[in-house]
Amino acid sequence: MEFILETERLYLRKINFDDVDDLFEMDSDPEVHKFIENNPVISKDQIVEVITMLNQQYDENGIARWAVVDKLTNECIGWAGLKYFREPLNNKSDFYELGYRFKRKHWGKGYATEASQAILKYGFQNLNINSIFAITHLENKNSINVLQKLGFQFKETFDYEGDLTNWFELTKKQ
């Protein structure tokens, strides 16, 4: 499978239907979903729907979350990438948001940070984006830690579907 980016330990490529089992392992884990709507998936059909939606985003926006693959084992360990938001969120529209999600057994290895660094570089240099945003639940310490390591600045807290959520920004200059 053709990859888009390569880091020291990872390949990043488009997510495809061969990833169903790996994404199901990740997204059926309640710990993984604790700070993201708290609604883990219960069937592989739900993952198929997500992958279909991602394929649509690749076609429409040229970019979406990418599969993160361990170079040594070829396992899809999670996803990370830029999602294009056309519709308004926190009074902002037409922007790119960085997101990431990994199987729990792969937390604490630096993969989220490593993948995100490559994605941010791609966004700022190849796509010429000026500002990339990130949103995360107030109590999602692991995610906030990643954003801070990447250099994101906390901007404000806003109400995201009833949950208090942190809004972060990283500009090209920074």
Ligand SMILES: CC(C)(COP(=O)(O)OP(=O)(O)OC[C@H]1O[C@@H](n2cnc3c(N)ncnc32)[C@H](O)[C@@H]1OP(=O)(O)O)[C@@H](O)C(=O)NCCC(=O)NCCS
């Ligand atoms: C958010 C999430 C991706 C963070 O993953 P993570 O593994 O904690 O993040 P990192 O990649 O930064 O790795 C963290 C730790 O790995 C450690 N590590 C181990 N080996 C490492 C290596 N070779 N290189 C770098 N770091 C390494 C680091 O010490 C780091 O901890 P520190 O920053 O406190 O020193 C993960 O918790 C997750 O998938 N959560 C569920 C989904 C979610 O909430 N997504 C975000 C929604 S906003």
